[in-house]
């Protein structure tokens with residue numbers, strides 16, 4: 256799940272994709288959670304539970320994360336006709352899984368968390384567990400968000416200067 260860190264990654268990615276509107280970067284970084292929301296309302300996936308493991312493999316499993324990333328990149332290709340932008344968007348969608356891989360199991364918030372599925376229910380789960388301590392959560396969430404905001408501000412400044420010098 257990891258809430259704020261994804262926004263940090265999206266803001267930082269403005270540096271490598273200055274032409275893409277920031278709201279598209281933000282949506283891309285949260286596609287996997289948006290998919291989870293749809294599956295949640297469809298009754299296929301669950302809210303994270305305190306005492307049991309809810310891996311939600313249809314949104315957050317490695318295999319499906321790869322598929323959602325490829326699909327997002329492909330959709331971006333249809334819309335933008337720009338291979339680089341599509342690659343960035345696909346990578347950004349997948350960055351969600353990377354961040355979640357670093358953060359899960361988030362046992363400091365959800366003691367029953369076992370990590371992310373590789374495939375579907377019953378398959379092995381993985382994760383580095385940075386969010387297994389409150390300190391890890393704080394550094395991971397707020398640290399990543401702060402760094403992302405800084406990179407974003409510097410990028411906007413640089414873009415403004417470039418415009419002025421043309």
Ligand SMILES: [Zn+2]
Pocket residue numbers: 256257287288315351355
């Ligand atoms: Zn997530």
